[in-house]
Amino acid sequence: MSVNLRAVYAFAREMYPKNVTTDIQYGTAGFRTRNDKLYYVMYRMGLLATLRSRAKDGQTIGVMITASHNPEPDNGVKLVDPMGEMLDQSWEKLATNLVNVSDMELQDEIARIIENEKIDIGSASCVFVGMDNRYHSPGLLKAVEDGVLTLKGRVKSFGIVTTPMLHYFVVCANTNNAYGVATEEGYYDKLTTSFKRLRGTEFERGNYKNKLIFDGKCANGVGARKMLRFLKTMDNSLGIEVFNKGEGKINHECGADYVKVQQGCPIGLPEIEPNTRCCSVDGDADRLVYFFTDANNQFNLLDGDRIATLIAGYLMDLIEKCGVDVTIGLVQTAYANGASTEYIQNVLKVPVATTSTGVKHLHHKATEFDVGIYFEANGHGTVVFSNKARKSIHAASKNVGNDLNEEQVAAARKLLLTIDLINETVGDAISDMLLVETILHTNGWDVKDWLAAYTDLPNVQQKLMVADRNVIRVTDADRKCVTPDGLQKEIDLLVAKYPKGRSFVRPSGTEDVVRIYAEAATREDTDRLASEVSLITYRLAGGIGREPSVPLSHM
Numbered sequence: 001m002s003v004n005l006r007a008v009y010a011f012a013r014e015m016y017p018k019n020v021t022t023d024i025q026y027g028t029a030g031f032r033t034r035n036d037k038l039y040y041v042m043y044r045m046g047l048l049a050t051l052r053s054r055a056k057d058g059q060t061i062g063v064m065i066t067a068s069h070n071p072e073p074d075n076g077v078k079l080v081d082p083m084g085e086m087l088d089q090s091w092e093k094l095a096t097n098l099v100n101v102s103d104m105e106l107q108d109e110i111a112r113i114i115e116n117e118k119i120d121i122g123s124a125s126c127v128f129v130g131m132d133n134r135y136h137s138p139g140l141l142k143a144v145e146d147g148v149l150t151l152k153g154r155v156k157s158f159g160i161v162t163t164p165m166l167h168y169f170v171v172c173a174n175t176n177n178a179y180g181v182a183t184e185e186g187y188y189d190k191l192t193t194s195f196k197r198l199r200g201t202e203f204e205r206g207n208y209k210n211k212l213i214f215d216g217k218c219a220n221g222v223g224a225r226k227m228l229r230f231l232k233t234m235d236n237s238l239g240i241e242v243f244n245k246g247e248g249k250i251n252h253e254c255g256a257d258y259v260k261v262q263q264g265c266p267i268g269l270p271e272i273e274p275n276t277r278c279c280s281v282d283g284d285a286d287r288l289v290y291f292f293t294d295a296n297n298q299f300n301l302l303d304g305d306r307i308a309t310l311i312a313g314y315l316m317d318l319i320e321k322c323g324v325d326v327t328i329g330l331v332q333t334a335y336a337n338g339a340s341t342e343y344i345q346n347v348l349k350v351p352v353a354t355t356s357t358g359v360k361h362l363h364h365k366a367t368e369f370d371v372g373i374y375f376e377a378n379g380h381g382t383v384v385f386s387n388k389a390r391k392s393i394h395a396a397s398k399n400v401g402n403d404l405n406e407e408q409v410a411a412a413r414k415l416l417l418t419i420d421l422i423n424e425t426v427g428d429a430i431s432d433m434l435l436v437e438t439i440l441h442t443n444g445w446d447v448k449d450w451l452a453a454y455t456d457l458p459n460v461q462q463k464l465m466v467a468d469r470n471v472i473r474v475t476d477a478d479r480k481c482v483t484p485d486g487l488q489k490e491i492d493l494l495v496a497k498y499p500k501g502r503s504f505v506r507p508s509g510t511e512d513v514v515r516i517y518a519e520a521a522t523r524e525d526t527d528r529l530a531s532e533v534s535l536i537t538y539r540l541a542g543g544i545g546r547e548p549s550v551p552l553s554h555m
Protein backbone atom coordinates (compact mmCIF):
# COMPACT_ATOMS: atom_id res chain seq x y z
CA MET A 1 0.00 0.00 0.00
CA SER A 2 1.41 3.44 -0.82
CA VAL A 3 0.64 6.36 1.47
CA ASN A 4 0.99 9.93 0.24
CA LEU A 5 2.13 12.11 3.12
CA ARG A 6 1.09 15.29 1.33
CA ALA A 7 -2.50 14.41 2.23
CA VAL A 8 -1.54 15.01 5.87
CA TYR A 9 -1.08 18.74 5.34
CA ALA A 10 -3.93 19.09 2.82
CA PHE A 11 -6.44 17.58 5.26
CA ALA A 12 -5.12 19.64 8.17
CA ARG A 13 -5.42 22.89 6.21
CA GLU A 14 -8.87 22.18 4.79
CA MET A 15 -10.61 20.38 7.63
CA TYR A 16 -8.68 20.64 10.89
CA PRO A 17 -6.53 23.77 10.91
CA LYS A 18 -4.67 24.46 14.13
CA ASN A 19 -6.62 27.25 15.80
CA VAL A 20 -4.53 27.87 18.90
CA THR A 21 -1.07 29.32 19.42
CA THR A 22 -0.30 28.12 22.93
CA ASP A 23 1.42 24.77 23.36
CA ILE A 24 -0.37 21.95 25.14
CA GLN A 25 0.99 18.82 26.74
CA TYR A 26 0.00 15.16 26.81
CA GLY A 27 -0.68 15.12 30.57
CA THR A 28 -2.07 12.90 33.33
CA ALA A 29 -4.92 11.80 31.11
CA GLY A 30 -3.84 12.73 27.58
CA PHE A 31 -4.90 16.08 26.10
CA ARG A 32 -7.78 17.83 27.82
CA THR A 33 -9.19 21.30 27.21
CA ARG A 34 -12.24 23.17 25.84
CA ASN A 35 -13.85 21.11 23.06
CA ASP A 36 -13.55 23.80 20.36
CA LYS A 37 -9.77 23.77 20.73
CA LEU A 38 -9.51 20.05 20.14
CA TYR A 39 -10.43 19.32 16.51
CA TYR A 40 -6.88 19.63 15.17
CA VAL A 41 -5.63 17.64 18.19
CA MET A 42 -8.03 14.78 17.43
CA TYR A 43 -7.06 14.70 13.77
CA ARG A 44 -3.41 14.50 14.74
CA MET A 45 -4.09 11.79 17.32
CA GLY A 46 -5.74 9.76 14.55
CA LEU A 47 -2.50 10.10 12.59
CA LEU A 48 -0.39 9.18 15.61
CA ALA A 49 -2.50 6.17 16.62
CA THR A 50 -2.09 4.77 13.10
CA LEU A 51 1.67 5.24 13.28
CA ARG A 52 1.73 3.63 16.73
CA SER A 53 -0.21 0.65 15.41
CA ARG A 54 2.21 0.22 12.52
CA ALA A 55 5.18 0.60 14.90
CA LYS A 56 3.63 -2.24 16.92
CA ASP A 57 3.37 -4.61 13.93
CA GLY A 58 -0.25 -3.79 13.19
CA GLN A 59 -1.57 -4.41 16.71
CA THR A 60 -4.71 -2.49 17.60
CA ILE A 61 -4.33 0.88 19.35
CA GLY A 62 -7.21 2.60 21.17
CA VAL A 63 -8.25 6.25 21.10
CA MET A 64 -10.71 7.33 23.79
CA ILE A 65 -12.47 10.67 23.55
CA THR A 66 -13.50 11.84 27.00
CA ALA A 67 -12.89 14.56 29.54
CA SER A 68 -13.96 12.27 32.37
CA HIS A 69 -14.47 14.39 35.50
CA ASN A 70 -14.08 17.80 33.77
CA PRO A 71 -17.03 20.16 33.23
CA GLU A 72 -19.33 19.78 30.23
CA PRO A 73 -17.62 22.18 27.75
CA ASP A 74 -14.32 20.28 28.05
CA ASN A 75 -13.29 17.22 26.15
CA GLY A 76 -10.11 15.20 25.82
CA VAL A 77 -8.31 12.31 24.21
CA LYS A 78 -6.05 9.54 25.41
CA LEU A 79 -4.37 6.71 23.53
CA VAL A 80 -4.41 3.08 24.65
CA ASP A 81 -1.46 0.77 23.97
CA PRO A 82 -1.84 -2.87 22.79
CA MET A 83 -2.14 -4.52 26.19
CA GLY A 84 -4.60 -1.91 27.43
CA GLU A 85 -1.90 0.20 29.09
CA MET A 86 -1.78 3.96 28.79
CA LEU A 87 0.38 5.20 25.89
CA ASP A 88 4.11 4.58 26.41
CA GLN A 89 5.87 7.63 27.86
CA SER A 90 8.29 7.98 24.93
CA TRP A 91 5.25 8.29 22.62
CA GLU A 92 3.61 10.82 24.93
CA LYS A 93 6.49 13.11 23.96
CA LEU A 94 5.87 12.41 20.27
CA ALA A 95 2.17 13.22 20.84
CA THR A 96 3.04 16.53 22.48
CA ASN A 97 5.43 17.49 19.67
CA LEU A 98 2.97 16.47 16.96
CA VAL A 99 0.19 18.58 18.45
CA ASN A 100 2.36 21.64 18.93
CA VAL A 101 3.84 21.97 15.42
CA SER A 102 2.13 24.27 12.91
CA ASP A 103 0.02 22.92 10.05
CA MET A 104 2.91 23.67 7.69
CA GLU A 105 5.31 21.58 9.78
CA LEU A 106 2.93 18.68 10.27
CA GLN A 107 3.95 16.60 7.26
CA ASP A 108 7.65 16.84 8.18
CA GLU A 109 6.91 15.90 11.77
CA ILE A 110 5.05 12.79 10.61
CA ALA A 111 7.94 11.90 8.30
CA ARG A 112 10.34 12.33 11.24
CA ILE A 113 8.36 9.92 13.43
CA ILE A 114 8.22 7.37 10.60
CA GLU A 115 11.98 7.56 10.16
CA ASN A 116 12.97 7.61 13.84
CA GLU A 117 10.61 4.82 14.82
CA LYS A 118 11.48 2.79 11.70
CA ILE A 119 7.84 2.45 10.71
CA ASP A 120 6.79 0.64 7.56
CA ILE A 121 4.16 3.17 6.46
CA GLY A 122 2.58 0.77 3.97
CA SER A 123 1.97 -1.96 6.56
CA ALA A 124 -1.32 -2.95 8.18
CA SER A 125 -2.76 -1.03 11.14
CA CYS A 126 -5.88 -0.91 13.26
CA VAL A 127 -7.30 1.81 15.51
CA PHE A 128 -10.33 1.42 17.82
CA VAL A 129 -12.13 4.64 18.77
CA GLY A 130 -14.65 5.24 21.54
CA MET A 131 -16.24 8.35 23.01
CA ASP A 132 -18.22 9.55 26.01
CA ASN A 133 -21.66 11.12 25.65
CA ARG A 134 -20.74 14.82 25.52
CA TYR A 135 -22.57 16.56 22.67
CA HIS A 136 -19.27 17.51 20.99
CA SER A 137 -17.78 13.99 21.10
CA PRO A 138 -19.16 12.77 17.71
CA GLY A 139 -17.52 15.65 15.81
CA LEU A 140 -14.24 14.99 17.57
CA LEU A 141 -14.49 11.27 16.83
CA LYS A 142 -14.90 12.07 13.14
CA ALA A 143 -11.65 14.06 13.30
CA VAL A 144 -9.81 11.03 14.74
CA GLU A 145 -11.25 8.79 12.02
CA ASP A 146 -10.14 11.26 9.35
CA GLY A 147 -6.63 11.22 10.79
CA VAL A 148 -6.51 7.43 10.51
CA LEU A 149 -7.94 7.41 6.99
CA THR A 150 -5.45 10.05 5.82
CA LEU A 151 -2.69 7.51 6.46
CA LYS A 152 -4.82 4.75 4.92
CA GLY A 153 -5.23 3.01 8.23
CA ARG A 154 -8.10 0.81 9.39
CA VAL A 155 -10.42 2.32 11.95
CA LYS A 156 -13.32 0.87 13.92
CA SER A 157 -15.59 3.10 15.94
CA PHE A 158 -17.42 1.71 18.97
CA GLY A 159 -19.49 4.87 19.47
CA ILE A 160 -20.41 5.63 23.08
CA VAL A 161 -18.50 3.38 25.47
CA THR A 162 -16.85 3.73 28.87
CA THR A 163 -13.09 4.23 28.98
CA PRO A 164 -12.50 0.78 30.56
CA MET A 165 -14.58 -0.88 27.85
CA LEU A 166 -12.37 0.56 25.14
CA HIS A 167 -9.26 -0.67 26.98
CA TYR A 168 -10.89 -4.09 27.21
CA PHE A 169 -11.75 -4.17 23.46
CA VAL A 170 -8.15 -3.32 22.56
CA VAL A 171 -6.74 -6.17 24.66
CA CYS A 172 -9.30 -8.63 23.27
CA ALA A 173 -8.36 -7.69 19.71
CA ASN A 174 -4.65 -8.10 20.41
CA THR A 175 -5.01 -11.47 22.14
CA ASN A 176 -7.27 -13.08 19.52
CA ASN A 177 -10.15 -12.85 21.99
CA ALA A 178 -8.28 -14.92 24.63
CA TYR A 179 -8.94 -12.11 27.13
CA GLY A 180 -12.61 -11.93 26.14
CA VAL A 181 -14.77 -11.08 23.14
CA ALA A 182 -14.30 -7.54 21.82
CA THR A 183 -17.94 -6.49 22.02
CA GLU A 184 -20.07 -4.80 24.64
CA GLU A 185 -21.92 -8.09 25.24
CA GLY A 186 -18.58 -9.91 25.53
CA TYR A 187 -17.50 -7.41 28.19
CA TYR A 188 -20.69 -7.80 30.24
CA ASP A 189 -20.59 -11.53 29.84
CA LYS A 190 -17.01 -11.84 31.11
CA LEU A 191 -17.81 -9.86 34.25
CA THR A 192 -21.18 -11.36 35.10
CA THR A 193 -20.05 -14.97 34.55
CA SER A 194 -17.21 -14.77 37.07
CA PHE A 195 -19.28 -12.66 39.49
CA LYS A 196 -22.15 -15.15 39.57
CA ARG A 197 -19.81 -18.10 40.03
CA LEU A 198 -18.07 -16.36 42.90
CA ARG A 199 -21.35 -15.46 44.57
CA GLY A 200 -22.97 -18.86 44.32
CA THR A 201 -26.57 -19.29 45.39
CA GLU A 202 -26.38 -17.79 48.87
CA PHE A 203 -26.94 -14.08 48.11
CA GLU A 204 -26.79 -12.82 51.70
CA ARG A 205 -24.23 -13.76 54.30
CA GLY A 206 -23.59 -12.48 57.85
CA ASN A 207 -24.06 -8.72 57.91
CA TYR A 208 -23.97 -8.53 54.11
CA LYS A 209 -27.34 -7.62 52.63
CA ASN A 210 -27.96 -7.98 48.91
CA LYS A 211 -28.94 -4.35 48.48
CA LEU A 212 -26.84 -1.66 46.83
CA ILE A 213 -28.10 1.83 46.03
CA PHE A 214 -26.52 2.96 42.81
CA ASP A 215 -26.31 6.58 41.69
CA GLY A 216 -27.57 6.07 38.15
CA LYS A 217 -26.59 9.60 37.24
CA CYS A 218 -23.00 8.30 37.07
CA ALA A 219 -22.03 11.95 36.79
CA ASN A 220 -24.61 12.10 33.96
CA GLY A 221 -21.98 10.49 31.79
CA VAL A 222 -21.65 7.40 29.67
CA GLY A 223 -21.44 5.29 32.83
CA ALA A 224 -25.14 5.91 33.46
CA ARG A 225 -26.24 4.38 30.16
CA LYS A 226 -23.80 1.51 30.32
CA MET A 227 -24.54 0.69 33.92
CA LEU A 228 -28.27 0.54 33.23
CA ARG A 229 -27.63 -1.74 30.29
CA PHE A 230 -25.23 -3.84 32.33
CA LEU A 231 -27.76 -4.27 35.12
CA LYS A 232 -30.18 -5.83 32.66
CA THR A 233 -27.63 -8.62 32.13
CA MET A 234 -27.54 -9.37 35.87
CA ASP A 235 -30.29 -11.32 37.52
CA ASN A 236 -31.03 -10.98 41.22
CA SER A 237 -27.55 -12.21 42.17
CA LEU A 238 -26.83 -8.55 42.84
CA GLY A 239 -29.69 -6.48 44.25
CA ILE A 240 -29.10 -3.00 42.88
CA GLU A 241 -31.55 -0.13 43.13
CA VAL A 242 -30.80 2.68 40.76
CA PHE A 243 -31.74 6.26 41.56
CA ASN A 244 -31.39 9.08 39.03
CA LYS A 245 -31.31 8.09 35.39
CA GLY A 246 -28.56 10.24 34.07
CA GLU A 247 -30.32 13.33 32.79
CA GLY A 248 -28.63 16.64 33.39
CA LYS A 249 -25.23 18.26 33.03
CA ILE A 250 -22.24 15.96 33.12
CA ASN A 251 -20.41 15.97 36.47
CA HIS A 252 -22.82 18.49 37.98
CA GLU A 253 -23.36 17.82 41.70
CA CYS A 254 -22.96 14.09 41.19
CA GLY A 255 -20.44 11.44 40.32
CA ALA A 256 -17.50 9.89 42.13
CA ASP A 257 -15.37 13.05 41.99
CA TYR A 258 -18.15 15.18 43.48
CA VAL A 259 -18.84 12.71 46.30
CA LYS A 260 -15.12 12.34 47.08
CA VAL A 261 -14.14 16.01 46.98
CA GLN A 262 -17.31 17.42 48.60
CA GLN A 263 -17.48 14.51 51.06
CA GLY A 264 -21.25 14.44 50.75
CA CYS A 265 -24.10 12.63 48.99
CA PRO A 266 -24.90 13.34 45.32
CA ILE A 267 -28.11 15.22 44.60
CA GLY A 268 -31.27 13.18 44.20
CA LEU A 269 -30.46 10.47 46.75
CA PRO A 270 -33.84 9.14 47.95
CA GLU A 271 -34.75 8.54 51.61
CA ILE A 272 -33.00 5.33 52.54
CA GLU A 273 -32.41 3.39 55.72
CA PRO A 274 -29.28 4.37 57.63
CA ASN A 275 -26.15 2.32 56.88
CA THR A 276 -27.29 1.30 53.38
CA ARG A 277 -24.47 0.79 50.88
CA CYS A 278 -24.46 3.39 48.10
CA CYS A 279 -21.98 3.94 45.28
CA SER A 280 -21.19 6.51 42.62
CA VAL A 281 -19.01 6.31 39.52
CA ASP A 282 -17.56 9.10 37.38
CA GLY A 283 -18.41 10.40 33.90
CA ASP A 284 -16.53 7.75 31.92
CA ALA A 285 -16.97 5.01 34.53
CA ASP A 286 -13.36 4.44 35.49
CA ARG A 287 -13.67 5.59 39.10
CA LEU A 288 -15.81 4.25 41.91
CA VAL A 289 -16.50 5.36 45.48
CA TYR A 290 -18.88 3.98 48.09
CA PHE A 291 -20.66 5.97 50.79
CA PHE A 292 -23.41 5.71 53.38
CA THR A 293 -25.24 7.80 55.92
CA ASP A 294 -25.29 6.38 59.45
CA ALA A 295 -27.98 6.46 62.14
CA ASN A 296 -26.74 9.92 63.26
CA ASN A 297 -27.20 11.20 59.72
CA GLN A 298 -23.42 11.36 59.40
CA PHE A 299 -22.03 10.95 55.88
CA ASN A 300 -19.28 8.31 55.56
CA LEU A 301 -17.04 7.88 52.54
CA LEU A 302 -15.42 4.62 51.44
CA ASP A 303 -13.01 5.84 48.78
CA GLY A 304 -10.23 4.35 46.66
CA ASP A 305 -8.00 3.84 49.72
CA ARG A 306 -10.74 1.79 51.38
CA ILE A 307 -11.35 -0.23 48.23
CA ALA A 308 -7.61 -0.93 47.93
CA THR A 309 -7.30 -2.10 51.54
CA LEU A 310 -10.39 -4.27 51.20
CA ILE A 311 -9.00 -5.92 48.08
CA ALA A 312 -5.53 -6.35 49.62
CA GLY A 313 -6.94 -8.17 52.66
CA TYR A 314 -9.04 -10.47 50.47
CA LEU A 315 -6.27 -11.35 48.02
CA MET A 316 -3.70 -11.90 50.77
CA ASP A 317 -6.05 -14.29 52.47
CA LEU A 318 -6.64 -16.34 49.30
CA ILE A 319 -2.96 -16.32 48.37
CA GLU A 320 -2.02 -17.51 51.84
CA LYS A 321 -4.68 -20.21 51.76
CA CYS A 322 -3.57 -21.65 48.44
CA GLY A 323 0.10 -21.27 49.35
CA VAL A 324 1.50 -19.88 46.08
CA ASP A 325 4.78 -18.02 46.34
CA VAL A 326 4.10 -14.54 44.94
CA THR A 327 4.94 -10.98 45.95
CA ILE A 328 2.10 -8.60 46.73
CA GLY A 329 2.27 -4.81 46.89
CA LEU A 330 -0.01 -1.80 47.01
CA VAL A 331 0.51 1.45 45.13
CA GLN A 332 -0.96 4.79 46.20
CA THR A 333 -0.45 8.48 45.51
CA ALA A 334 0.14 11.41 47.85
CA TYR A 335 -3.66 11.81 48.08
CA ALA A 336 -3.93 8.53 50.03
CA ASN A 337 -5.13 9.15 53.54
CA GLY A 338 -2.23 8.77 56.01
CA ALA A 339 -4.35 6.41 58.13
CA SER A 340 -4.78 4.03 55.17
CA THR A 341 -1.05 3.92 54.51
CA GLU A 342 -0.36 3.15 58.19
CA TYR A 343 -3.00 0.41 58.15
CA ILE A 344 -1.57 -1.22 55.01
CA GLN A 345 1.98 -1.17 56.35
CA ASN A 346 1.36 -1.98 60.01
CA VAL A 347 -1.73 -4.16 60.01
CA LEU A 348 -1.86 -5.79 56.57
CA LYS A 349 1.96 -5.75 56.42
CA VAL A 350 1.94 -5.19 52.68
CA PRO A 351 4.66 -3.01 51.10
CA VAL A 352 3.36 0.37 49.91
CA ALA A 353 4.79 2.36 47.00
CA THR A 354 3.84 5.97 46.25
CA THR A 355 3.86 7.43 42.73
CA SER A 356 2.88 10.69 41.08
CA THR A 357 -0.84 11.28 40.42
CA GLY A 358 -2.28 9.55 37.36
CA VAL A 359 -3.16 5.88 36.93
CA LYS A 360 -0.51 5.46 34.28
CA HIS A 361 2.17 5.93 36.98
CA LEU A 362 0.46 3.63 39.45
CA HIS A 363 -0.14 0.92 36.87
CA HIS A 364 3.50 0.92 35.85
CA LYS A 365 4.68 0.63 39.46
CA ALA A 366 2.14 -2.10 40.26
CA THR A 367 3.63 -4.35 37.57
CA GLU A 368 6.78 -4.62 39.73
CA PHE A 369 4.84 -6.97 42.04
CA ASP A 370 3.39 -10.38 41.16
CA VAL A 371 0.10 -9.10 42.51
CA GLY A 372 0.05 -5.31 42.30
CA ILE A 373 -2.96 -3.50 43.73
CA TYR A 374 -3.18 0.16 42.83
CA PHE A 375 -5.79 2.75 43.68
CA GLU A 376 -5.94 6.50 43.78
CA ALA A 377 -7.97 7.92 46.65
CA ASN A 378 -10.42 9.22 44.01
CA GLY A 379 -11.49 5.62 43.30
CA HIS A 380 -9.44 5.00 40.17
CA GLY A 381 -7.58 1.69 40.24
CA THR A 382 -7.36 -2.04 39.73
CA VAL A 383 -5.11 -5.07 40.32
CA VAL A 384 -2.50 -6.48 37.95
CA PHE A 385 -1.17 -10.05 38.05
CA SER A 386 2.23 -11.12 36.68
CA ASN A 387 2.55 -14.15 34.41
CA LYS A 388 4.30 -15.93 37.26
CA ALA A 389 1.32 -15.30 39.57
CA ARG A 390 -1.14 -16.38 36.92
CA LYS A 391 0.77 -19.58 36.14
CA SER A 392 1.27 -20.62 39.75
CA ILE A 393 -2.37 -19.93 40.68
CA HIS A 394 -3.48 -21.87 37.62
CA ALA A 395 -1.22 -24.82 38.53
CA ALA A 396 -2.55 -24.78 42.11
CA SER A 397 -6.15 -24.78 40.87
CA LYS A 398 -5.38 -27.95 38.90
CA ASN A 399 -3.31 -29.41 41.77
CA VAL A 400 -0.57 -30.13 39.25
CA GLY A 401 1.91 -31.62 41.75
CA ASN A 402 -0.92 -33.45 43.54
CA ASP A 403 0.39 -32.10 46.83
CA LEU A 404 -2.37 -29.64 47.77
CA ASN A 405 -5.36 -30.21 49.99
CA GLU A 406 -8.96 -29.40 49.03
CA GLU A 407 -8.95 -26.02 50.75
CA GLN A 408 -5.84 -24.94 48.87
CA VAL A 409 -7.27 -25.96 45.50
CA ALA A 410 -10.58 -24.23 46.27
CA ALA A 411 -8.72 -21.01 47.19
CA ALA A 412 -6.76 -21.16 43.93
CA ARG A 413 -9.98 -21.62 41.94
CA LYS A 414 -11.54 -18.68 43.70
CA LEU A 415 -8.46 -16.61 42.90
CA LEU A 416 -8.72 -17.52 39.21
CA LEU A 417 -12.35 -16.42 39.13
CA THR A 418 -11.38 -13.22 40.90
CA ILE A 419 -8.72 -12.53 38.26
CA ASP A 420 -11.42 -12.97 35.61
CA LEU A 421 -13.64 -10.47 37.39
CA ILE A 422 -10.95 -7.80 37.39
CA ASN A 423 -10.39 -5.55 34.38
CA GLU A 424 -6.62 -5.48 34.70
CA THR A 425 -6.12 -3.04 31.86
CA VAL A 426 -7.20 0.04 33.79
CA GLY A 427 -9.47 1.15 36.66
CA ASP A 428 -13.02 0.07 35.80
CA ALA A 429 -15.95 1.17 37.97
CA ILE A 430 -18.25 -1.71 36.97
CA SER A 431 -15.62 -4.41 37.52
CA ASP A 432 -14.39 -2.76 40.75
CA MET A 433 -17.97 -2.59 42.07
CA LEU A 434 -18.50 -6.30 41.43
CA LEU A 435 -15.20 -7.04 43.17
CA VAL A 436 -16.11 -4.96 46.23
CA GLU A 437 -19.52 -6.67 46.41
CA THR A 438 -17.83 -10.08 46.13
CA ILE A 439 -15.44 -9.32 48.98
CA LEU A 440 -18.07 -7.85 51.31
CA HIS A 441 -20.26 -10.88 50.58
CA THR A 442 -17.37 -13.30 51.25
CA ASN A 443 -16.54 -11.54 54.53
CA GLY A 444 -20.21 -11.18 55.51
CA TRP A 445 -19.59 -7.46 56.06
CA ASP A 446 -21.82 -4.43 56.02
CA VAL A 447 -20.50 -0.91 55.51
CA LYS A 448 -19.81 -0.42 59.21
CA ASP A 449 -17.62 -3.54 59.30
CA TRP A 450 -15.76 -2.23 56.28
CA LEU A 451 -15.31 1.22 57.79
CA ALA A 452 -14.10 -0.21 61.11
CA ALA A 453 -10.74 -1.33 59.67
CA TYR A 454 -9.19 2.10 60.39
CA THR A 455 -10.24 5.71 60.96
CA ASP A 456 -9.50 8.21 58.21
CA LEU A 457 -7.71 11.41 59.14
CA PRO A 458 -9.89 14.43 58.32
CA ASN A 459 -8.80 15.69 54.90
CA VAL A 460 -9.71 18.31 52.35
CA GLN A 461 -8.97 19.22 48.75
CA GLN A 462 -9.08 22.78 47.44
CA LYS A 463 -8.60 24.39 44.04
CA LEU A 464 -6.73 27.62 43.44
CA MET A 465 -6.52 29.71 40.27
CA VAL A 466 -3.08 31.08 39.39
CA ALA A 467 -1.89 33.00 36.33
CA ASP A 468 0.25 30.06 35.17
CA ARG A 469 -0.04 26.77 37.00
CA ASN A 470 3.26 25.59 35.52
CA VAL A 471 5.17 27.91 37.87
CA ILE A 472 4.58 25.10 40.36
CA ARG A 473 6.93 22.21 39.73
CA VAL A 474 6.80 19.18 41.98
CA THR A 475 8.96 16.17 42.84
CA ASP A 476 8.96 13.18 45.21
CA ALA A 477 5.63 11.81 43.91
CA ASP A 478 3.96 15.24 44.10
CA ARG A 479 4.85 15.62 47.79
CA LYS A 480 7.37 18.45 47.44
CA CYS A 481 7.37 21.69 45.43
CA VAL A 482 10.60 22.57 43.68
CA THR A 483 9.32 25.95 42.48
CA PRO A 484 8.35 28.70 43.17
CA ASP A 485 11.26 29.45 45.48
CA GLY A 486 10.45 29.20 49.14
CA LEU A 487 6.98 27.66 48.79
CA GLN A 488 7.97 24.23 50.09
CA LYS A 489 9.77 25.77 53.08
CA GLU A 490 6.61 27.67 54.00
CA ILE A 491 4.43 24.56 53.60
CA ASP A 492 6.81 22.60 55.86
CA LEU A 493 6.55 25.30 58.55
CA LEU A 494 2.74 25.28 58.38
CA VAL A 495 2.48 21.48 58.43
CA ALA A 496 4.76 21.30 61.50
CA LYS A 497 2.19 23.26 63.54
CA TYR A 498 -0.46 20.54 63.32
CA PRO A 499 -0.44 17.03 64.84
CA LYS A 500 -0.49 14.45 62.02
CA GLY A 501 -0.43 17.37 59.58
CA ARG A 502 0.39 16.76 55.91
CA SER A 503 -0.15 18.99 52.92
CA PHE A 504 1.01 19.33 49.33
CA VAL A 505 0.35 21.48 46.30
CA ARG A 506 0.43 20.39 42.65
CA PRO A 507 -0.67 21.71 39.28
CA SER A 508 -3.65 19.76 37.93
CA GLY A 509 -2.98 17.68 34.85
CA THR A 510 -6.56 17.98 33.62
CA GLU A 511 -7.81 21.46 34.56
CA ASP A 512 -6.30 24.93 34.63
CA VAL A 513 -6.02 25.01 38.44
CA VAL A 514 -3.64 24.23 41.26
CA ARG A 515 -4.77 21.52 43.70
CA ILE A 516 -4.16 21.73 47.43
CA TYR A 517 -4.46 18.74 49.74
CA ALA A 518 -4.33 18.80 53.53
CA GLU A 519 -4.96 16.38 56.35
CA ALA A 520 -4.47 16.61 60.12
CA ALA A 521 -5.67 15.07 63.37
CA THR A 522 -8.83 17.23 63.62
CA ARG A 523 -11.28 18.73 61.12
CA GLU A 524 -10.59 22.24 62.40
CA ASP A 525 -6.80 21.85 61.99
CA THR A 526 -7.27 20.31 58.54
CA ASP A 527 -9.37 23.22 57.25
CA ARG A 528 -7.01 25.74 58.74
CA LEU A 529 -3.93 24.05 57.33
CA ALA A 530 -5.50 23.88 53.84
CA SER A 531 -6.44 27.58 53.95
CA GLU A 532 -2.99 28.61 55.13
CA VAL A 533 -1.31 26.57 52.39
CA SER A 534 -3.75 28.06 49.84
CA LEU A 535 -2.89 31.55 50.97
CA ILE A 536 0.86 31.10 50.79
CA THR A 537 0.52 29.42 47.39
CA TYR A 538 -1.65 32.29 46.18
CA ARG A 539 1.02 34.76 47.27
CA LEU A 540 4.09 32.91 45.98
CA ALA A 541 2.65 31.34 42.83
CA GLY A 542 0.76 34.31 41.41
CA GLY A 543 -2.81 33.62 42.51
CA ILE A 544 -5.62 35.35 40.66
CA GLY A 545 -9.00 36.48 41.97
CA ARG A 546 -9.74 36.97 45.68
CA GLU A 547 -7.05 36.10 48.19
CA PRO A 548 -8.02 32.92 50.11
CA SER A 549 -9.13 33.63 53.69
CA VAL A 550 -7.87 31.71 56.68
CA PRO A 551 -10.30 30.85 59.49
CA LEU A 552 -9.45 32.39 62.85
CA SER A 553 -7.39 30.19 65.14
CA HIS A 554 -9.34 28.18 67.68
CA MET A 555 -6.41 28.34 70.10
Ligand code: G16
Residues within 6 Å of the ligand: 028, 029, 067, 068, 069, 070, 282, 286, 287, 357, 358, 359, 360, 376, 378, 380, 507, 508, 509, 510, 511, 515
Ligand atom coordinates in the same frame (compact mmCIF):
# COMPACT_ATOMS: atom_id res chain seq x y z
C1 G16 B 1 -7.29 11.66 35.45
C2 G16 B 1 -6.40 10.47 35.63
C3 G16 B 1 -6.40 10.07 37.09
C4 G16 B 1 -5.95 11.23 37.94
C5 G16 B 1 -6.73 12.48 37.61
C6 G16 B 1 -6.03 13.64 38.24
O1 G16 B 1 -8.57 11.32 35.90
O2 G16 B 1 -6.87 9.44 34.81
O3 G16 B 1 -5.57 8.99 37.27
O4 G16 B 1 -6.14 10.96 39.28
O5 G16 B 1 -6.76 12.71 36.21
O6 G16 B 1 -6.51 14.82 37.76
P1 G16 B 1 -5.72 16.16 38.10
O7 G16 B 1 -4.34 16.03 37.53
O8 G16 B 1 -6.56 17.20 37.48
O9 G16 B 1 -5.71 16.25 39.60
P2 G16 B 1 -9.88 11.31 34.98
O10 G16 B 1 -10.86 10.47 35.73
O11 G16 B 1 -10.29 12.75 34.84
O12 G16 B 1 -9.43 10.70 33.69
